[in-house]
Amino acid sequence: MSSQQKVAFIGLGAMGYPMAGHLQRNGFDVCVYNRTETKAFAWVDEFGGTSAPTPAEAAVGASVVFLCVGNDSDVRAVASDSEGVLSTMTQGASLIDHTTTSRDLALELDKACDAIGVNFLDAPVSGGQAGAENGVLTVMVGGKRSHFDLLEPVMRCYAKHVQLMGDVGSGQTTKMVNQLAIAGILGGLAEALHFAECVGLNIDDVTQAIQGGAAQSWQMNNRAATMAKREYDFGFAIDWMRKDLGFALDVADRLGLHLPIATLVDAQYANVQENGGGRWDTSGLIEHIRIRGEKVAASKDAPRVIHTGGCHCGTVQWTVEAPSVLHTHTCNCSICDINHYQHLLVPESRFSLTQGKASLSLYTFGSGLAKHYFCDRCGVKSFYVPRSNPDGVSVNARCIKPQTVEAIYDTPFDGRNWEKNAGSLAHLSKVDE
Numbered sequence: 001m002s003s004q005q006k007v008a009f010i011g012l013g014a015m016g017y018p019m020a021g022h023l024q025r026n027g028f029d030v031c032v033y034n035r036t037e038t039k040a041f042a043w044v045d046e047f048g049g050t051s052a053p054t055p056a057e058a059a060v061g062a063s064v065v066f067l068c069v070g071n072d073s074d075v076r077a078v079a080s081d082s083e084g085v086l087s088t089m090t091q092g093a094s095l096i097d098h099t100t101t102s103r104d105l106a107l108e109l110d111k112a113c114d115a116i117g118v119n120f121l122d123a124p125v126s127g128g129q130a131g132a133e134n135g136v137l138t139v140m141v142g143g144k145r146s147h148f149d150l151l152e153p154v155m156r157c158y159a160k161h162v163q164l165m166g167d168v169g170s171g172q173t174t175k176m177v178n179q180l181a182i183a184g185i186l187g188g189l190a191e192a193l194h195f196a197e198c199v200g201l202n203i204d205d206v207t208q209a210i211q212g213g214a215a216q217s218w219q220m221n222n223r224a225a226t227m228a229k230r231e232y233d234f235g236f237a238i239d240w241m242r243k244d245l246g247f248a249l250d251v252a253d254r255l256g257l258h259l260p261i262a263t264l265v266d267a268q269y270a271n272v273q274e275n276g277g278g279r280w281d282t283s284g285l286i287e288h289i290r291i292r293g294e295k296v297a298a299s300k301d302a303p304r305v306i307h308t309g310g311c312h313c314g315t316v317q318w319t320v321e322a323p324s325v326l327h328t329h330t331c332n333c334s335i336c337d338i339n340h341y342q343h344l345l346v347p348e349s350r351f352s353l354t355q356g357k358a359s360l361s362l363y364t365f366g367s368g369l370a371k372h373y374f375c376d377r378c379g380v381k382s383f384y385v386p387r388s389n390p391d392g393v394s395v396n397a398r399c400i401k402p403q404t405v406e407a408i409y410d411t412p413f414d415g416r417n418w419e420k421n422a423g424s425l426a427h428l429s430k431v432d433e
Contacts, residue, residue, distance in 0.1 A: 006031065007154075008062040010055050010078045010085060011099070012039050014235070015125065016068035018133040019098070021047045022158040023066075033058040033078070059085035059093075064154060068098040071243055072105045080112060091117030094151055098139075100124040100179075100240075102247050103169040106142060110168040119147040122168055123155065124175035128235040136160040140178070142170035176248035182282065183245060183265040185217050190286035193227055194293075203228035223283040230287070232280035239278040242269050271407075292409045299325040304350070309400040311375035311382045316356035318383060320346055320395050324406040328397045342397040342410060345386070351393040 005028065009020035012034040020043065024030045030049040034040040040051035052058035055078040059065045065085045069075055075097060078084055089095065095118055097109060106122035113120035121143035131137045137159040141148055148164045155162045165174045192215075196206045207224040210216070226234060245266045252259050268288040275291055277284045302323040310317035322344060329343040356375065363372040370387035374380065382399040386392065397408055 005029065005063045006061050007064045007066065008033070008052075008055075008058040008085065009066045009068070010034075010058060011067060011069040011074075012043055013068065013070070014129045015098070015132045016066075017043060018129075018135075019066070019068060019137075019158045020049075022135050023154070024049045026157040028154075028157075031058045031062065054083040055079075055085045056083045056088045059088045062089070062093060064094045064096060064151065065089060066096050066098060070099070070240075072101050075099050075101055075105060075109070079109060086112055086116065086118070089116065089118050092119075094119040094121070094147065096121045096123050096151060096155070098123050098125050100175050100244050100247070101172060103172045103251065106169045106172050110143075119144070119150070120168065121147055121151060122171040124171055125159070126175065126178050130235065132158065139163070140165055140171045140174035142166060142168045142172065142174075144168075172247070173251065175244070176251060179241065179244040180248050180259065180262050182219070183241070184261050185219050186282055186285050187261060187265045187268070189217065189219050189224070190227070190283075190289055193224060194286055194289045197228075198293075219283065223281075227283050227286050232277065232284040232287075234281045234283070236282055237279050238269050238272055238282055238284055241282045242266060242273070245269070295325045295407060296327045296409055299323040299327065305404050307400045307404045309382060309395060310356070311378050311380040311399065313375065313378035313380075315359045315377050316373075316375045316380075316382060317354050318395065319352045319354055320344070320393075320400070321350035322346055324404060326397055326400075326405060326408045328408055328410045330410050330412055340398070341381070342408070343386075343394045344397045344400070345389060345392050345394045348391055348393050351383070351395065 007023060007028045008031045009016060009023065010033045012020060012032060017039070020030055020032055024047040030047070032040050032043050032049060032051050033055050034043070037051070037053065043049070044051050067075060067078060067085075069078055079086055079095070085095065095109070095113055097106070097120075101122070109122070110120045121141050123139050123141045125132070125137045125139050127137040135158045139155050139159045139162040141162065141164045143164070145164065152162050165171055193203055196203055203224055207220060211220050223234070226232070245262055249259060249262060249266065265285065268285060271288045271291070272278070272280065272284055275287070277287055280287075302325065304321045305324050307320050307322060308317065309320065326344055331341045331343060359376050361374045361376045363374065364370060369390045371385040372381055373384055375382070380399070381396070383393055383395040386394050
C-alpha cells in the first residue's frame with residue numbers, strides 16, 4: 001500500500017495519539033478525530049496532518065480507517081452512528097479496530113462493513129503506552145487472510161509483531177487470553193512483594209535475586225520497583241483492565257468455564273477502584289492487599305457498631321456488635337453440607353437474638369458443644385455456637401445487612417479439616433469484653 005494514501009485515525013488517547021503519529025511519520029496523510037477537539041489540534045501541531053470535527057468527515061476519502069477508543073459503546077458511536085465512519089467509507093476501503101472490545105462487537109462490525117464492501121479487521125494491541133510511543137506494539141488480528149495481507153505493512157508502522165489469529169473475533173479473544181495471563185501474573189507478584197515487605201526484605205534486592213530465574217516476568221522487571229514505592233502512573237489503567245477482564249469472564253460464562261484466579265483478581269481490582277485507584281496502572285493491584293491489611297489491623301481497635309442480620313425468610317433475626325470492617329473465615333461445612341459459610345465470631349455478649357427463637361431447630365453432634373441453629377421455615381443456618389468457642393457465637397457474615405458494613409475481608413477455612421484450622425478461629429471470640 002502506498003504511503004501517500006490518506007488514512008484516518010479515530011481516538012487520540014494514550015495509545016492512539018502516538019500510533020497515529022507513527023503513521024504520519026511513515027509518510028501517510030493522516031486525518032485524526034478525537035472527542036476532545038483540542039487534543040486533535042495538539043496532535044496536528046506536533047505531527048502535521050489534519051483533523052476533522054466528526055468521525056465521518058475524517059473518514060472521507062480514506063483508504064484505511066483506524067479506531068482506538070474506549071469501549072463497545074464508544075466504538076459504536078464513532079463507527080455506526082449517523083456521524084460514524086461507516087457513513088462515509090466507500091467500497092474497497094478498510095476498517096481496523098484497535099480497541100479492546102467484546103467479540104460480539106467485532107462480529108457486528110464485520111457484518112456492517114461487509115454490507116457496504118469495506119474490509120474489516122479486529123486488531124487489539126498489547127504493549128502499553130510505552131509500546132505505542134516506541135512503535136513496538138503487538139497486534140492480535142482477526143479477519144480474512146486477504147485483508148490481513150493487505151493491511152499488515154501499515155500496522156508495522158507502530159508494531160513489532162502483527163499476527164493473524166483466525167476469523168473475525170479471534171483478535172479479541174486472543175487479547176482476552178493476554179489479559180487473563182497478566183491478571184494471574186500480577187496477582188502472584190502483588191502477593192509475593194507484599195510478603196517480602198512484611199518479612200522485612202528489600203524489594204529491589206529481592207527482585208535482583210530472583211528475576212533471573214523461573215519467577216521472572218515483564219511485570220517484575222518493570223513494575224516491582226514502582227510497586228515498592230507505591231507509584232502507579234505507568235500506563236494501562238485498572239478501569240480498562242476490569243473492562244477487559246469482564247469481556248473474558250463473559251465468554252467463559254457462556255462456555256461454562258470456571259476461571260477462579262481471574263474472578264478473584266477482578267474482585268481485588270474492584271476493591272482498588274472503590275478506594276480511588278481506578279486510574280492507577282494495573283500494578284496497583286498490590287494496594288488491595290495493603291489496604292486489606294491496614295483495615296483489618298485498624299479494625300481491631302476500631303469502635304464497634306450494631307449490625308443486623310438473620311435467615312433468608314426473615315423469621316430469625318439477630319444483632320451483632322462488631323467493627324464496620326469485618327474479618328471473616330469461609331468454611332465448607334461437611335457436617336451441615338453448607339458451602340461458603342462466612343464465619344464472624346464474637347463473644348456471646350455481643351450477640352442478641354431479637355426474633356424467631358421459637359422457629360429455631362437445633363442440631364448437635366459429637367460432644368454436643370457445637371450448636372447449629374436452623375430456621376425451620378427456610379432452613380438457613382445464620383448463626384451457631386462452635387465447639388472451638390462454646391462461649392462465643394459465629395454468625396454468617398453473608399446474612400448481615402450491608403448498611404452497616406464498610407468491608408468484609410475473608411480468609412479460607414477448610415471445614416473438612418476442622419481440627420487443623422480451628423486455631424485460626426479461636427482468637428476471634430476470645431477477646432476482652
